[in-house]
Amino acid sequence: MRHRPLRNRTRGNLPSELGRFVGRGVELAGLGRLLESSRLVTVTGVGGVGKSRLVLEAARAAAEGRQERYCDGVWLIELDSVRDPALLELTLAEALGLTDHTTRPPRAVLAGHLAERRLLLVLDGFEQLVEETAALVRELLRRSPGLRVLAAGRRPLDLDGEQALPLAPPAPEEALALLVQRLRAADPAFEVTGANRAVLVELCARLDGIPLALELAAARLRILSPEQVLARLEDRFALLTGGVRGAPPRHRALRTAIGWSHELCTPAERLLWARLSVFAGQFDLDAAEYVCAGPDLPVEGVLDLVAELLAQSLLVREETPAGVRYRMLETVRAYGAGWLESLGDAGRLRRRHRDWYVGLATWCELDWFSPRQAEVAALVEVELPNLRLALECCLAEPEDAHLGQYLAGTLWFYWAGCGRLTEGRHWLDRSLEPAAGPAETGYETSRLKALWVLGYVAALQGDSVPSMSALYECRDAAARTGDPVAAAYAVHRLGCLALVSDDMARAGELLGSALEGYRRAGELNSNVLMCQVELAMSLAFRGDLAGAARLCGEVREICEERGERWTKAYALYVLAYAALDAGAPAEARRLLAECVAINHAFHDLVGLVLALELLALVTVSEGDPAEAAVLQGAAEPMWEGVGLRLFGSGYFNAPRLMCRERAGELLGFDRYAECEEQGRGLTREALVVRALRGPAERGSGVPSPRPGGRGGLRGPRTARRAAADQP
CATH class of the missing domain: 1.25.40.10 (Tetratricopeptide repeat domain)
Structure with missing residues (x-):
């Protein structure tokens, strides 16, 4: 099937910006130039250096500035919680809003979807699946000439044509501005003064300006003075520098920052930090209490310890449709996982x-x-x-x-x-x-x-x-x-x-x-x-x-x-089927409207497309063949995601065939095809809104005769004709 550009569709899924982007003007401009000249750009650097934030800012700029190049949107795919290579393609498909219930390989579904589209994919956190991600990106770029990829990782993908942008820690003045911004988020009255400026500058320098390290320092500065933080950092540096022999200095600096925060935790906080590292993505308090509590970590104390880790920016609190959840930044989680392994307790957890x-x-x-x-x-x-x-x-x-x-x-x-x-x-x-x-x-x-x-x-x-x-x-x-x-x-x-x-x-x-x-x-x-x-x-x-x-x-x-x-x-659905057969299209529409709303809420594509096919036939009986053809056109590509069209069933296919025949007779072939094409361009959300509009809202004409007569929906002749019509 030929894949068409995403007309009238959501132009991406970039999250709203929660805070002001500080500095990085030179890097942002350079990244923009690389995206103009290359179809694959990867921002590389140590964990915590600000890769994710930079590529998101560049993606927002690309979405606003080159709308003709990315007419099908800019899409963020976060891969840091994906461990199984078999789920890589599924994660991309989910982020793009694709639903496919067939046995086709997810990679083929992705490639087919992207083949004729013009969009930017932003891949973040692929390190644990670098080989699989590289293979997938290579294939998608080869098969999708309008596709560009902006990636963020600790290493490049090593593909032909890739442009890598190594990201160093920010300049000293930018690091200071970032630290001050974080401090003012906690205390709007905070000011840089002649008395504290030199200490803050020294603190930024000792942390090599790494944004994650500055975040951790800002959390400590809520309860300690800059002088106290600097003094404690001095006490711990000799113990916490180094890391893996031969590792780049920035790696050692990050380990120093996280290790320093670890040292400043109480023993109970460190133990919870290590145990929380077994979670993937978000978790709630009940899960943390069950998984992490034990004789050495009483369940009644977990809540207070979670609060302490939140206060130190080692956990992030997030509101979700399922309630409050907590999450560790991946670098923090990985540090805790290393401690859990060293404790010999990883398997039990x-x-x-x-x-x-x-x-x-x-x-x-x-x-x-x-x-x-x-x-x-x-x-x-x-x-x-x-x-x-x-x-x-x-x-x-x-x-x-x-x-x-x-x-x-x-x-x-x-x-x-x-x-x-x-x-x-x-x-x-x-x-x-x-x-x-x-x-x-x-x-x-x-x-x-x-x-x-x-x-x-x-x-x-x-x-x-x-x-x-x-x-x-x-x-x-x-x-x-x-x-x-x-x-x-x-x-x-x-x-x-x-x-x-x-x-x-x-x-x-x-x-x-x-x-x-x-x-x-x-x-x-x-x-x-x-x-x-x-x-x-x-x-x-x-x-x-x-x-x-x-x-x-x-x-x-x-x-x-x-x-x-x-x-x-x-x-x-069945009650609506019976109502339509009995000559009560208004009752059938009422039943199907509720059916469509429920199936859409649960993302049940099988139930949704069945209801839409029958609703299109109801719409013909209401005297609006053009709207029926639009619904038919919108429903048709949905079957490709379900599997075999209408399961290969003549009985399930009968409403579609009857709608096509009746609407085609009333509209003529050219007009019917035009309306069907209009339907194919609708997003699922727009389709559902449109499907739920009744005749009064659409201003349709006088109802036409009920299609097929008594028994016309499920008679053997109709079923045989429908089966024969299968492509």
């Missing part, structure tokens, strides 16, 4: 970290079937770096493979419900790579769960062969070990495969059998309700609209009682 996040995932799975569903989605999104780290820890040792299977399977609601099919498939495949583990029941249960979740995810990707293989293995093993719940899940997802393969009779048989298995086992959750919705779909496609509406009415009631929204959206 990693296991504590793993156990906390396995428990978190377990509670989130339970809370998914509750009014907290949206909060759970936000929480897992924020905690994803730590969940990835926990998965890595589980899969690092063969004897813990069952924990990896359990964790990857337990996150099914996130993989399937929040648009993370590709990543979920990655972890599920990895967790199931080892041969069957020990024969204990708990271990087998974890494997069965990973198998049915893999079957589910692969089915949603349109990858039916691996899906069927995993589900049959799960079903047979469940029968052999006497696990009726796993058997019900396997039969349920086999029914889903039959549903999307247009075998409605078998789908009804399997889904009905799964529901009976769930009832016998006392199982009730979002999956069970989804099984009932899918059974309703099979009835609707066979013409039993009354039976389908009855089943989905029950699901809707239970969802509203429990506060469940994700499954409710699919029930609303």
Whole structure:
């Protein structure tokens, strides 16, 4: 498919500037010139020297000054918490706002997306994946002539055509200005005077002007005078200089700065610093208390110690959609990790970290079937770096493979419900790579769960062969070990495969059998309700609209009682399908509006695109074929991210085909194609806003006759024609 420029789309994701950028005028101008002449520029230097801040400032200047060159935006990709090379492309795709649920390699998805776009990628913190990042950047630059890359790292990528800009510490006057700015942020009344100026200048010189070191010094200057800080620094320098033999002076200076801050911490603060280094990205207080507390660090004291580390700028407090979180700067975290290794406690802390996040995932799975569903989605999104780290820890040792299977399977609601099919498939495949583990029941249960979740995810990707293989293995093993719940899940997802393969009779048989298995086992959750919705779909496609509406009415009631929204959206889809078939487009629109809003909130691309296709047909029946064609055009490329178009199903494809035929007849081929093209240029956010507008807001004309007549949505003839229409 030809990729088009991002018209009317978000022009990047650069964060808002929180503070005034101090100095670096010469470097900023030089960086701007390099970006004019080279497609790959890397700012290099020691950790803490200000690389990230400089490239962000240069990126902002590029976004404002060369809008024609970067007409598709300037995009920041932060890689410092990514450890698994397999997640590199996924992280880039996520930052660019791409959603792709297919089995295509993420690198191919990225290359295809960028092929004809003109944008600037800003890569920050790639050191731990330098070889993989270099290979990816090389391929993207070769295949995307309009792409430029600005990177920040401790070393260059060593690619042909790369321009490196080594970043030295700022000049003395700039270092002083930065220190004073930080001091005034804490105390607006602070002034440089004749009495303190010489000491401040000396302090900057002794710290080599490194911005991170100045940040740490500014934190100490909140409680000590400049003379006291300088005196303490003098006392510690002999002990803390040096570092690795042969390391550049700036490396030793940074180690001096961080080591000096470490020396000024109390023993308890140092211990917490070391233990907090096991976290990836952000963490909350509850996690810190569980993972880090022990006989030598009482849990009731962790809060005060966190406050002290915050006061010393060794932790950063951040507001997130899931509440307050804390984060260590990477250089500070790495220093703490070195101390943790030297204490011989790293392995135990990693296991504590793993156990906390396995428990978190377990509670989130339970809370998914509750009014907290949206909060759970936000929480897992924020905690994803730590969940990835926990998965890595589980899969690092063969004897813990069952924990990896359990964790990857337990996150099914996130993989399937929040648009993370590709990543979920990655972890599920990895967790199931080892041969069957020990024969204990708990271990087998974890494997069965990973198998049915893999079957589910692969089915949603349109990858039916691996899906069927995993589900049959799960079903047979469940029968052999006497696990009726796993058997019900396997039969349920086999029914889903039959549903999307247009075998409605078998789908009804399997889904009905799964529901009976769930009832016998006392199982009730979002999956069970989804099984009932899918059974309703099979009835609707066979013409039993009354039976389908009855089943989905029950699901809707239970969802509203429990506060469940994700499954409710699919029930609303079926109810809207029945309403449109019964000649009630206004009711169908009302139901679909709620369905679209829910699926968009959860980033569920499968549910969203199904609802949009049906909403386009509703829009034709309201007398607005042009708007229907716009919706069709916007929905069409979304299927490329889901997988096989409409799962290859004639039944699921029927609304799209009928909308195309009806709107095409009313508009004519040229006008229909023009409206479809307009839809392809919409962002997902703009599309959802547009889709939720009713006829009164659009000012559409007199409603046209209901398309297809009674049974027209799901008659066999329409289904066969739709199947034949598949590209």
